[in-house]
Amino acid sequence: MSADERKLSLKSEWLIAVTLIAAGTAMVAVSIVEIRANQLAQLAQATQPTPSSPEPQKDVPAESKPGGARPTTPAPEPARPDPDAQKAGAQPALPPAPAEKTGTPIKEK
16 A cells, blocks of 8 residues: 555545544534423423312211210221130131241240
């Protein structure tokens, strides 16, 4: 390769490099302009607006008043009835625990 050919290839490589740098710079400039234009057009809101008044709750247990009448709402039933109730026919609300979740009894010292 002669010196003239080397200079020509060096010039073409420099021309390609400068073209790529210019194209990259132009893309960055266009992106920044778009980002700034979108930021000005948007309104940021951190939280949702609160409703004007909360909806009344339904099926709320009655308030207990000292010395007053008892609440009309029945108390919640236990998940496992006591042994006497089970003998009378009461069914547990929950199935028995699986074997892998029950451990050996703790021995007292």
